[in-house]
Amino acid sequence: MDAMTFVLFGATGDLAKRKIFPAIYNLYVDRKLPESFQLIGLGRRKLTEAEFREQVAQSLRAFSRRPVTDEAAVRDFLERIGYSELNVNELSDYAKLAGRIEEREQRFTLPENRVFYMSVAPELFGSIVANLQESGLSRVSGWKRLVIEKPFGHDLESARALNASLAQAFEEKEIFRIDHYLGKPMVQNLEVFEYSNPVLQALWRNRYVANVQITAAETVGVESRAGYYDHSGAVRDMFQNHMLQMLMMLAMQLPKHSTAEEVGFKKRKVMEALRTLNREDVAANVVRGQYTAGHIGGKPVAGYAEEPGVNPGSTTDTYIAARLWIDDYFWSEVPFYIRTGKRMAAKSTRIVIEFKDPSDKFSRTNETTAPNLLTIDIGPEAGMTFRLNMKNPLKNGKIEPVQIQFDADEKNVPEAYETLIADMMRGDSTFFAHWDEVELAWQWVQPILNAFEGGELPLHTYSAGSNGPEAADRLLEQDGFHWWHDEPQEEAPAERKLAEPAGVQA
Ligand SMILES: NC(=O)C1=CN([C@@H]2O[C@H](COP(=O)(O)OP(=O)(O)OC[C@H]3O[C@@H](n4cnc5c(N)ncnc54)[C@H](OP(=O)(O)O)[C@@H]3O)[C@@H](O)[C@H]2O)C=CC1
């Protein structure tokens, strides 16, 4: 791998501590860092290099995926870590930084390969890029890469403005927009499932799929992030980015090659085929909710409106569910139900593909059979379950669901940030959010934001520890379905009939 200087803005912040340093340390342990690698952490805090390294060491001990037992390895890793004070708004600080980087590049005759990772509040992104350009730091004879954290904009207009400001100094292929869901192993696996399993390839279409459910449920509340969250809500925090990215990865047609260009193209096609919601459609297809007091893990927890830092009477959504339609050859007439919420019954990010019942079932047997389900667990545990039906010889040949199951060994699975940072260091942006997708996602979400802001959609409530507002259950019931909650049910409810969506040839 190429030698490089890795410049980390926001190196004293929460994300750097919990995710970025532990990820880079694990890459070091796996020998996935280049031979010549230096990370320069930046922040306004007055810290000596030794004090900063001690902070990094503590973050590794607290958050590394692998237990930190080899102190010699930690010392060797820390040798590659430096710290400089820098205020992102002060051009003169960039000149000092440039001096430090150039001195090292010249001393060791290294190529001018530079990563600029912006792990700071989004308001600072524009200033950093302008100052990188003004100071000459982004003019290199080698390569340069800009890594940007979410949120990418607050709405369609601000996202476009932000992208235009990045484009002043970086080309699209040099910009790596992190969406950590794209680094999750089972999200990366979606494409592989399809191309490596002819069985699934054949079934991956409206002829066989009854509906698709994508859920990201969390038990945590707003925690200490009310300042940010109360202005974002679930729709901006999770839906516009992580949820729509999972939808794209699942629904895209297989690219010939897994390259950034081809995957980006296929994802864009999904977004282009996503049926636009007009004002009336929003009310019929979207449910928004906010959690009230309840119990999580047997302990009482406060409602959102009572959380510290939340504006009194806040109408911010902590839950959103939506019904979407992809109007293309493969998915037309298949409803996609997507939901995400905080303070729900269980932490679970999961995709469930529910297959249609064979139409001639009743001519063969009087028994009702449970639908076939393909369940892909994205996290916290990665895994996959395929539920089929068979006659149980121990029960007089009663037809029962059986499960084919795979569970990953979590300890040995790299974290999303490890995978994504390693990809970025190799210059591979396949599993990053490309501008076209981000823009189309904002474009699709914008009518929902407008409806929320225009007060056109009721704010439902749900108790902390529940499965979300009842209105979201009705969304599926209208189509003859129900949410598959944490564990797939053993049997389909007796009265349930799977509706055949109109216009689909069985
Ligand atoms: N934390 C998380 O779980 C997640 C965060 N993100 C995103 O990551 C980014 C960082 O978040 P997080 O780490 O939580 O934020 P924090 O508030 O914890 O850290 C902010 C960092 O920015 C630095 N900073 C602030 N102002 C300046 C300035 N004027 N000049 C130089 N440095 C400055 C701070 O350093 P100092 O105080 O020393 O100046 C600190 O290192 C945000 O874009 C956030 O949305 C995305 C997903 C999850």
Ligand SMILES: O=C1O[C@H](COP(=O)(O)O)[C@@H](O)[C@H](O)[C@H]1O
């Ligand atoms: O980006 C975010 O994701 C987390 C959930 O991530 P996960 O990997 O634990 O599923 C969410 O809690 C946070 O609000 C959001 O900003």
